Amino acid sequence: MLLTRRPRRIFAIIAGLSLSACAGAVVPPSSAPPPAKRPPVATPAKPTAPVREPDRRPVVPATTKAPADPGFSRPPPGLEDNIFQLWRAFPGKTGIAVQRIDGDWQLAWRGDDLFPQQSVSKLWVALAVLDAVDAGRITLSDRVRIGPDDLTLFSQPIAARVLAEGSISPTVAELLEQAVNRSDNTANDSLQRHIGGPKAVRDFITRKRLGAIRFGPGERLLQSQIAGVTWDQSMSRNRGFEAARSRLPADVRKAAMDRYLADPIDGMSPAAAARALTRLARGELLSPESTKYALDLLERTRTGPNRIRAGLPPGWRWGHKTGTGQNLPPITAGYNDIGIATAPDGTRYAIVVLLADTTAAVPARMQLMQAVSRAVAAGHGK
Secondary structure, eight states, X not given: OOGGGXXXXXXXXXXXXXXXXXXXXXXXXXXXXXXXXXXXXXXXXXXXXXXXXXXXXXXXXXXXXXXXXXXXXXOOTTHHHHHHHHHHHSSSXXXXXXXXXXXXXXXXXSTTSOEEOGGGGHHXXXXXXXXXXXXXXXXXXXXXXXXXXXXXXXXXXXHHHHHHHSOBOOBHXXXXXXXXXXXXXXXXXXXXXXXXXXXXXXXXXXXXXXXSBOOOSOHHHHHHHHHTOOOOGGGGSTTHHHHHHHTSOHHHHHHHHHHHHHSOTTEEXXXXXHXXXXXXXXXXXXXXXXXXXXXXXXXXXXXXXXXXXXXXXXXXXXXXEEEEOOXXXXXXXXXXXXXXXXXXXXXXXXXXXXXXXXXXXXXXXXXXXXXXXXXXXXXXXX
């Protein structure tokens, strides 16, 4: 390449000199005296440019910048292995999923398996209610009558008011607070009834394409099936359900529990839950107003303070929904926490931990959940 750039005049001179030398070699000697030799004309040497290796560094356009956040497109180094070790060591069927909401990655273990939701399903009821508000079918100020025949079982703080006053008519907004923040089963079933029952919630899940998330028949029928009990409304008072369940033979209870765990009627996969939380946070499921309402509602949740929340450092926010199933020692049919963790810089992660049939003691379950959120926080920004 360098030679082709030299002036052609040099080649002509060299060629002429060569031809002259050759011609002199074949001419016979002459008797005439040789011509006087002219002193050679000094030709200044032409500087030769040094040969350089081509620059093989990639050309980066001036407008291209290195990503400021390396955790956007891939999990932080070590996070996947850390959570895998936690998951592998924990007894029983365990599902974990972590998704960077403002990024491009998700990690999941048993991510596509179905796990009992229990009260986690109240989240889908709340979203279906807010979707109905967005559509103009209901309002947050609507009043919903609740009487003794509407009472359910287990957690229902609202029942005391119903029994004391005969009936009450709280607003939809008040019922959302009770159902999500205090996991009130009666408030939750009343919200379902107001928007069209369990079918309305299933239709919302299907229409929004939330994936592997089932919704059961309502709290009374769901818990009756798990226990092997035939529901009677009298069981909604004075711990009547627990009394009826305790009278069942052990093999009847075990058979009912095994059927539920094998194919939970309210089953949900960890990966689907993380994706649904991500879409909620991104504003893909509800209007901007209802999205903010839902996220604020989750951050006001009081249940499960020693689950995932307890593993997050100071300055992090946590909005979530817990779920806890029935016990048939040594098994618990569902011990769950799912939600959105927000770092001080605003980065958000969906974190899902679902325990289907663990024999681990409650403190160990909490420690697992704390270890998962602690690992996520430790890897943030790396």
